[in-house]
Amino acid sequence: MTVLVTGGAGYIGSHMVHALADAGESVVVIDNLSTGFSAFLPEGVPLFVGEAGDENLVEGVIAAHGVDSIIHFAGSVVVPDSMRDPLGYYRNNTVTTQCLLNAAVKCGVNRFIFSSTAAVYGNPDEVPVPEHAPTRPLSPYGTSKLMTEIMLHDVASAHGMSYVVLRYFNVAGADPLGRVGLATVGATHLLKIAVEAATGQRAKIDVYGTDYPTPDGSCIRDFIHVSDLAQAHRAALSYLRSGGASVTLNCGYGRGYSVLETIEAMRRVSMRNFAVQYAPRRLGDIMTMVADTSRIRSTLEWTPQYDDLETIAAHALNWEEKLFRERLGELQHAASA
Known part of the structure; x- marks a missing residue:
C-alpha cells in the first residue's frame, strides 16, 4: 500500500510526507516545485517533478508504485492573488483536481483525502462554524475549493470512492524537529510575516483592517499547528x-x-519589538473564522499536541532563524568564493 501525496514538497505537504515516513508508510510524491523544495523530502521518498493534473504522469506513478490512496495538497492558496487571477485559481485548484480524480478512477484508487479550506464558508452566521454551515465563499480561492468538494462528492458517489475533505483553518508553525517549515518567498501567512519582522527581514508588518466589530478591531483566526494538521491527515x-x-x-x-x-x-x-502599520481592509478577507471541532474529534482518532499559540509561534520562529542562518552562510560563502 503506497500513498501518493500531491504537492508533497510544499509547506503542509512536506510535513505530511515526514509524518507518513515516520510512521513507516510507503510514500511517493508529485510536485511541480513551483512553491515546494525537493530538499524537504525525507531520504528515499520518490519525487516526480510534474503537475498533479498530468493524467499520464499520475497513472504511471499509481501503476509503478501500487498507489491505493491519494492525499491531495497541490494547488494555489493566496486569497488576494485569487481576486486578481480567478481563472488561474480555477485551473490550478479545480481543473487540476478533475484530472487527478479522472486518473484515480481509471486506476481504481478508492481512497482520497482533499486539502480544502474554511474559506468556503465566507463570513459565517455562527461562530464556531460547523461543517453544515452555509457555504458562501468571498474569493475565487474559496470558490475553487468548494467546486472541488462538490466534484469529489459526485465522483465518489458514481465510482465507489471514499473520501475525507479537511477544511483547514489557519495553518501555522513548523516541524518541532526543525526538518521542514514554511520557506516560500513572499508568503502571506500572518505568522510567517511576523517571524520575518521579528528576525529583521521585514521592516514592518501590515495589519489589514482595525475597524471590524471584534474586541480589538482586527480579524480573528483559529490557528492550527502544521504538525497537528499532518496527524489529522x-x-x-x-x-x-x-x-x-x-x-x-x-x-x-x-x-x-x-x-x-x-x-x-x-x-x-x-x-523583540517590530513595527506594525495599519492598513485598510482587504477585499476577500473574512472577519472571524473559528472552527467547530466536535465532528473531527468524534470521527477521527486525533488528539492535537500543539494547541497553544505561543508554541506555534516559537516553532515558526525557530524554523525562520534556521533559514536565516543558512541563507547568511550561503551569502558569506559566495562572498569568499
Whole structure:
C-alpha cells in the first residue's frame, strides 16, 4: 500500500510526507516545485517533478508504485492573488483536481483525502462554524475549493470512492524537529510575516483592517499547528482504511486569536519589538473564522499536541532563524568564493 501525496514538497505537504515516513508508510510524491523544495523530502521518498493534473504522469506513478490512496495538497492558496487571477485559481485548484480524480478512477484508487479550506464558508452566521454551515465563499480561492468538494462528492458517489475533505483553518508553525517549515518567498501567512519582522527581514508588518466589530478591531483566526494538521491527515487515512464513510471535517482547535493578539504572541516569544502599520481592509478577507471541532474529534482518532499559540509561534520562529542562518552562510560563502 503506497500513498501518493500531491504537492508533497510544499509547506503542509512536506510535513505530511515526514509524518507518513515516520510512521513507516510507503510514500511517493508529485510536485511541480513551483512553491515546494525537493530538499524537504525525507531520504528515499520518490519525487516526480510534474503537475498533479498530468493524467499520464499520475497513472504511471499509481501503476509503478501500487498507489491505493491519494492525499491531495497541490494547488494555489493566496486569497488576494485569487481576486486578481480567478481563472488561474480555477485551473490550478479545480481543473487540476478533475484530472487527478479522472486518473484515480481509471486506476481504481478508492481512497482520497482533499486539502480544502474554511474559506468556503465566507463570513459565517455562527461562530464556531460547523461543517453544515452555509457555504458562501468571498474569493475565487474559496470558490475553487468548494467546486472541488462538490466534484469529489459526485465522483465518489458514481465510482465507489471514499473520501475525507479537511477544511483547514489557519495553518501555522513548523516541524518541532526543525526538518521542514514554511520557506516560500513572499508568503502571506500572518505568522510567517511576523517571524520575518521579528528576525529583521521585514521592516514592518501590515495589519489589514482595525475597524471590524471584534474586541480589538482586527480579524480573528483559529490557528492550527502544521504538525497537528499532518496527524489529522494520518488519522483520516486510518479512518478510510477501516471502512469509514466519506465525510467533511473542520481542521482547527476551536479557539480564536485576533491578528493583534498573534503579533503580540510573536513579540513575547521572540523578545523583540517590530513595527506594525495599519492598513485598510482587504477585499476577500473574512472577519472571524473559528472552527467547530466536535465532528473531527468524534470521527477521527486525533488528539492535537500543539494547541497553544505561543508554541506555534516559537516553532515558526525557530524554523525562520534556521533559514536565516543558512541563507547568511550561503551569502558569506559566495562572498569568499
